[in-house]
Amino acid sequence: MRRPLFHKLNLIFGPRPPWNWLLLCFVSVLALTVLLRSSSFTTFESVSFSIKSDIYTNYRRLKEQTTSDYLELTSLSYGDSSQNEVRICGKEREHYVPCYNVSANLLAGFKDGEELDRHCELSKYHEYCLVRPPRDYKTPLSWPVGRDVIWNGNVKISKDQFLSSGSMTKRLMLLEENQISFHSDDELIHDGVKEYSHQVAEMLGLGSDVEFLQAGVRTVLDIGCGFGSFGAHLLSLKVMAVCMAAYELTGSQVQLSLERGLPAIIGNFISRKLPFPSLSYDMVHCAQCGILWDKKDGMFLIEADRILKPGGYFVLHGSSLSTKQGSMAKPIEELTQKICWTFIAQQEETFIWQKTIDPQCYSSGKQGVIAPCREGHDDIQSYYQPLASCIGGTASKRWVPIQNRSSSSQITPAELEIHEVQQDEFYEDFESARIALRNYWSLLTPLIFSDHPKRPGDEDPLPPYNMIRNVMDMNANYGGLNAAFLEAGKSVWVMNVVPLGTRNTLPLILDQGFAGVLHDWCEPFPTYPRTYDLVHANGLLSILISEGCSMKSLLLEIDRILRPEGWVVLSDTLGLIEKSRTIATQIRWEARVVDLENGSDQRLLVCQKPFVRK
Ligand SMILES: *[C@@H]1O[C@H](CO)[C@@H](O)[C@H](O)[C@H]1NC(C)=O
Ligand SMILES: *[C@@H]1O[C@H](CO)[C@@H](O)[C@H](O)[C@H]1NC(C)=O
Ligand SMILES: *[C@@H]1O[C@H](CO)[C@@H](O)[C@H](O)[C@H]1NC(C)=O
Numbered sequence: 107m108r109r110p111l112f113h114k115l116n117l118i119f120g121p122r123p124p125w126n127w128l129l130l131c132f133v134s135v136l137a138l139t140v141l142l143r144s145s146s147f148t149t150f151e152s153v154s155f156s157i158k159s160d161i162y163t164n165y166r167r168l169k170e171q172t173t174s175d176y177l178e179l180t181s182l183s184y185g186d187s188s189q190n191e192v193r194i195c196g197k198e199r200e201h202y203v204p205c206y207n208v209s210a211n212l213l214a215g216f217k218d219g220e221e222l223d224r225h226c227e228l229s230k231y232h233e234y235c236l237v238r239p240p241r242d243y244k245t246p247l248s249w250p251v252g253r254d255v256i257w258n259g260n261v262k263i264s265k266d267q268f269l270s271s272g273s274m275t276k277r278l279m280l281l282e283e284n285q286i287s288f289h290s291d292d293e294l295i296h297d298g299v300k301e302y303s304h305q306v307a308e309m310l311g312l313g314s315d316v317e318f319l320q321a322g323v324r325t326v327l328d329i330g331c332g333f334g335s336f337g338a339h340l341l342s343l344k345v346m347a348v349c350m351a352a353y354e355l356t357g358s359q360v361q362l363s364l365e366r367g368l369p370a371i372i373g374n375f376i377s378r379k380l381p382f383p384s385l386s387y388d389m390v391h392c393a394q395c396g397i398l399w400d401k402k403d404g405m406f407l408i409e410a411d412r413i414l415k416p417g418g419y420f421v422l423h424g425s426s427l428s429t430k431q432g433s434m435a436k437p438i439e440e441l442t443q444k445i446c447w448t449f450i451a452q453q454e455e456t457f458i459w460q461k462t463i464d465p466q467c468y469s470s471g472k473q474g475v476i477a478p479c480r481e482g483h484d485d486i487q488s489y490y491q492p493l494a495s496c497i498g499g500t501a502s503k504r505w506v507p508i509q510n511r512s513s514s515s516q517i518t519p520a521e522l523e524i525h526e527v528q529q530d531e532f533y534e535d536f537e538s539a540r541i542a543l544r545n546y547w548s549l550l551t552p553l554i555f556s557d558h559p560k561r562p563g564d565e566d567p568l569p570p571y572n573m574i575r576n577v578m579d580m581n582a583n584y585g586g587l588n589a590a591f592l593e594a595g596k597s598v599w600v601m602n603v604v605p606l607g608t609r610n611t612l613p614l615i616l617d618q619g620f621a622g623v624l625h626d627w628c629e630p631f632p633t634y635p636r637t638y639d640l641v642h643a644n645g646l647l648s649i650l651i652s653e654g655c656s657m658k659s660l661l662l663e664i665d666r667i668l669r670p671e672g673w674v675v676l677s678d679t680l681g682l683i684e685k686s687r688t689i690a691t692q693i694r695w696e697a698r699v700v701d702l703e704n705g706s707d708q709r710l711l712v713c714q715k716p717f718v719r720k
Contacts, residue, residue, distance in 0.1 A: 222374060261361050322508030324619040341369075350373045372634075416505055677715075
């Protein structure tokens with residue numbers, strides 16, 4: 107028997123929507139916003155109010171501080187900064203993703219799917235404007251409720267896409283007029299994702315899918331993830347699943363996944379390599395993901411092989427693979443043999459292969475086996491480079507079968523040695539991130555939450571544990587911030603970005619089971635607008651300036667990525683922080699400079715993006 111849906115809604119939200127609470131929050135944020143906005147009049151004098159770390163935790167003190175700052179400031183200046191404000195873009199850019207202008211790509215002659223590729227050179231756009239939210243945009247529901255229910259008005263999806271969302275991972279439902287609901291953990295409405303996950307585990311010879319971790323499967327690249335339900339299930343098993351799909355104008359799998367608080371990034375490999383190092387993932391998954399794996403002489407399979415770890419799994423689900431008799435189509439069978447994959451199992455429309463653990467397999471002179479790439483290829487050099495028809499990573503020190511990895515979730519000294527990273531350096535990164543997190547979090551807390559009373563029945567932990575879900579660390583180093591978040595038990599995930607031009611620490615980040623990607627910050631990031639709640643950048647401005655890129659473009663890009671009322675924490679040298687503060691006020695962020703008072707010229711810039719309604 108099915109329960110009526112509105113009853114289910116009640117179960118999710120509790121008997122009464124928390125409007126009182128929201129109103130209270132809103133009023134206090136508004137009040138603070140007014141305070142902070144006034145402080146943004148002084149563009150050049152840095153308004154550094156100093157807080158020592160143990161005082162951070164007391165937000166009453168911070169509020170008093172804010173008030174007294176405000177009183178000082180209002181007597182200081184009455185300047186008008188509005189003339190410098192960056193204008194708001196037109197409505198047509200509400201879901202704007204730079205570098206993915208398909209019509210411009212077609213005009214430039216790209217075809218056969220290459221028009222869907224990333225072509226930043228064609229969408230150079232010099233006019234500065236701020237991407238506005240859609241008219242009926244609403245702050246996403248907090249995690250974990252927001253994983254299963256999102257606001258219809260926040261994403262771009264057509265009525266047709268609701269109706270055609272029949273495939274297993276794409277099943278979704280319009281609950282009410284303005285909400286979309288996904289049935290990830292709902293026992294009442296059978297959606298098949300759990301059964302499917304269980305089936306895959308069984309095919310790998312496991313008792314159940316909770317054993318994925320023990321079997322060495324910690325990270326999964328889910329290509330064409332539907333709307334992320336399989337990934338959501340894997341995350342609940344502590345497996346890091348990253349959704350990757352091509353840019354889509356409407357009904358984007360990446361946009362919907364991120365809106366649900368699930369890791370996702372725009373990407374395809376029609377002609378160029380993915381921005382991941384070789385030997386990155388324990389499993390590559392494709393359920394009706396639309397890639398014709400047997401085309402282009404198997405180049406797509408070779409790219410999947412490149413990013414798979416030795417002993418890793420390739421899982422394909424979809425009818426296009428099997429012949430009418432239900433056996434595997436011949437071309438796929440031949441291609442997988444050429445790249446030394448072992449066919450493990452088939453059940454109905456699901457096929458699983460395993461990548462070899464033996465690097466000699468490729469060079470054993472077997473007939474038809476594809477040869478290894480000539481090594482000396484750093485992964486950095488493969489950043490968006492053309493697909494190659496050779497096998498990558500065979501000479502790497504990181505060629506370790508996933509089954510051989512230590513079962514500890516922490517990185518071991520032996521693993522650090524493989525990455526040629528000093529232990530003390532690694533742990534220092536973690537320690538400073540830990541301290542920083544303590545400071546950021548308590549800095550943000552008083553600004554998001556005023557002294558509202560805890561309502562009876564409210565769940566611990568109190569927000570902002572749940573107000574921030576999607577975090578981007580723009581200069582992730584060894585992934586220390588991600589590790590610190592995990593250690594502190596925050597229910598967030600972090601997109602760890604390793605900027606081009608810095609040391610390539612991405613393999614180490616991925617080997618910790620984190621999400622990560624290489625990126626050139628002189629270019630826009632492959633994501634939809636309003637997809638991150640917190641963006642953090644330590645030392646990135648210095649790198650960017652040394653590369654000769656525009657700070658204003660970078661901050662505008664951060665603004666595009668951030669959801670309204672999202673947070674930015676920049677940490678850099680005094681001069682750069684002051685410069686970025688000037689720009690921050692032009693793009694209407696509420697910005698504060700914080701002096702860490704530890705004798706260095708490092709400063710923090712803590713900003714909040716306003717909710718602009720026009
Ligand atoms: C995409 O490119 C076309 C053709 O060059 C151009 O007219 C259009 O304005 C571009 N769209 C965006 C959103 O930049
Ligand atoms: C993996 O483990 C097996 C069994 O313990 C061992 O024989 C093999 O040498 C290991 N391989 C690597 C590359 O460490
Ligand atoms: C001061 O703090 C910043 C940020 O945590 C850190 O990067 C810097 O090394 C510290 N400086 C000193 C002299 O301790």
